Amino acid sequence: MTDFQSAALPAIATRGLAKHYRKRTALTDCTITVPEGRISALIGPNGAGKTTLLRLLAGLATPTAGEVAVLGATPGRDLALLAEIGFVAQEIPLYRRMSAEDHIRMGARLNPRWDGASVRQRLESLSIPLGQAVGTLSGGQQAQVALMLSLGKRPRLLLLDEPVAALDPLARRQFLATLAEAVAAGGLTAVLSSHLIADLERTCDHLILLAASRVQLCGDIDTLLAEHQVLVGPRKDTTAIERDHTLVHAVRTARQVTLLIRRKGPVIDPAFEAADVSLEELVLGYMGQDAPPAFAHLTSVGEDQ
Amino acid sequence: MISFRLDGRSVVPPYLQIVQQVRQALRMGVLDVGDKLPTVREVVGATAVNPNTVLKAYRDLEREGLVEPRAGHGTFVVGRPPGPPPGTHALLARSLGQWVRGAREAGLDDESIESLLRITLRAAAEEETA
Numbered sequence: 001m002t003d004f005q006s007a008a009l010p011a012i013a014t015r016g017l018a019k020h021y022r023k024r025t026a027l028t029d030c031t032i033t034v035p036e037g038r039i040s041a042l043i044g045p046n047g048a049g050k051t052t053l054l055r056l057l058a059g060l061a062t063p064t065a066g067e068v069a070v071l072g073a074t075p076g077r078d079l080a081l082l083a084e085i086g087f088v089a090q091e092i093p094l095y096r097r098m099s100a101e102d103h104i105r106m107g108a109r110l111n112p113r114w115d116g117a118s119v120r121q122r123l124e125s126l127s128i129p130l131g132q133a134v135g136t137l138s139g140g141q142q143a144q145v146a147l148m149l150s151l152g153k154r155p156r157l158l159l160l161d162e163p164v165a166a167l168d169p170l171a172r173r174q175f176l177a178t179l180a181e182a183v184a185a186g187g188l189t190a191v192l193s194s195h196l197i198a199d200l201e202r203t204c205d206h207l208i209l210l211a212a213s214r215v216q217l218c219g220d221i222d223t224l225l226a227e228h229q230v231l232v233g234p235r236k237d238t239t240a241i242e243r244d245h246t247l248v249h250a251v252r253t254a255r256q257v258t259l260l261i262r263r264k265g266p267v268i269d270p271a272f273e274a275a276d277v278s279l280e281e282l283v284l285g286y287m288g289q290d291a292p293p294a295f296a297h298l299t300s301v302g303e304d305q
Numbered sequence: 306m307i308s309f310r311l312d313g314r315s316v317v318p319p320y321l322q323i324v325q326q327v328r329q330a331l332r333m334g335v336l337d338v339g340d341k342l343p344t345v346r347e348v349v350g351a352t353a354v355n356p357n358t359v360l361k362a363y364r365d366l367e368r369e370g371l372v373e374p375r376a377g378h379g380t381f382v383v384g385r386p387p388g389p390p391p392g393t394h395a396l397l398a399r400s401l402g403q404w405v406r407g408a409r410e411a412g413l414d415d416e417s418i419e420s421l422l423r424i425t426l427r428a429a430a431e432e433e434t435a
Contacts, residue, residue: 037357038357039355176353177349177350180350180354183349183355183356184346184356202313202355204355205357222318225318276316278316
């Protein structure tokens with residue numbers, strides 16, 4: 001059986017990465033690691049810096065500060081890296097009047113390791129017409145064409161900016177299945193951005209959470225979930241819990257308090273009922289407006305067990 | 306060959322849903338020793354679940370001695386989960402059915418029955434560890 005999690009060099013490693021535009025900070029102090037073979041969900045509200053991070057990784061933007069290594073090379077400087085990265089921008093980058101077949105032939109001229117046969121085969125398996133102008137295809141079909149063309153390049157890293165936002169549930173499922181199958185075939189790491197974790201939850205095993213231009217969380221999803229817990233109990237003094245664990249988010253009503261904590265050990269307070277945290281709760285907890293600024297340092301946690 | 310149904314809203318993580326569905330299929334006799342599990346790519350193509358999730362599930366099942374990967378051929382069932390033979394389940398289901406009818410007659414709705422069951426299970430677990 002193939003092992004998709006390689007202990008070798010991570011696919012992506014950044015340290016203190018930052019991008020400032022004239023008056024605006026798009027990304028700051030970004031330190032993340034994405035191991036090879038993962039499908040990483042890049043989650044954050046609009047304007048959190050997702051597109052900026054993807055563009056920095058693809059070498060389409062130059063960092064203001066910090067370091068970035070993609071597949072061991074520096075994006076934008078090592079030109080050989082261009083052949084290894086697939087990037088699908090948010091506005092599906094296709095020539096509307098050209099057919100999928102035209103795109104496949106063009107890909108053959110522009111890419112050193114082009115696999116046009118598998119692109120044709122994948123499109124035919126989904127009954128997507130090869131000869132029709134892509135502008136006349138449905139949104140879901142256009143997204144599939146763009147994904148399959150980017151896979152035809154046989155990249156080792158695929159960066160997808162909000163790929164499923166505009167798709168209906170069935171098209172979304174098919175799109176993610178195509179991507180997951182490509183990763184299952186080996187040698188591919190993917191990063192997909194979205195403002196909704198629910199869109200990507202089952203397909204991703206790694207999370208990068210951005211809010212307000214900063215990394216709030218980065219790591220293996222199962223590990224992150226195991227490290228957090230929701231405590232529900234009567235409204236009382238929570239200093240002891242806040243001392244023993246890291247409080248991420250609290251909702252206090254007149255009688256009850258609901259705490260999202262990052263555990264530093266077992267929770268032994270009989271007044272509280274402890275529950276496992278769902279990925280959505282975790283993400284919302286860290287995106288909470290009243291979340292303390294203490295977790296800027298909580299980057300790159302628990303990469304691999 | 307079985308196919309997996311993954312419930313995105315379940316609190317049970319997807320890898321555990323796969324493990325549980327294989328165990329359940331073995332208990333019910335839907336899967337037997339010598340049967341082949343779907344390949345990782347087949348599961349991923351049908352469900353859009355992460356490939357590592359399927360691998361993790363299959364590794365767990367392997368660790369339990371239920372399945373075995375054979376290089377180039379796939380993953381095969383080599384054992385059954387420990388526990389009583391399939392007939393036991395049917396027997397217990399009947400007496401549980403009786404109990405549920407009794408609980409309904411006593412005025413409990415499904416929610417209170419489920420909560421009672423959870424509390425009883427937890428109490429029993431605490432008794433065992435005590």
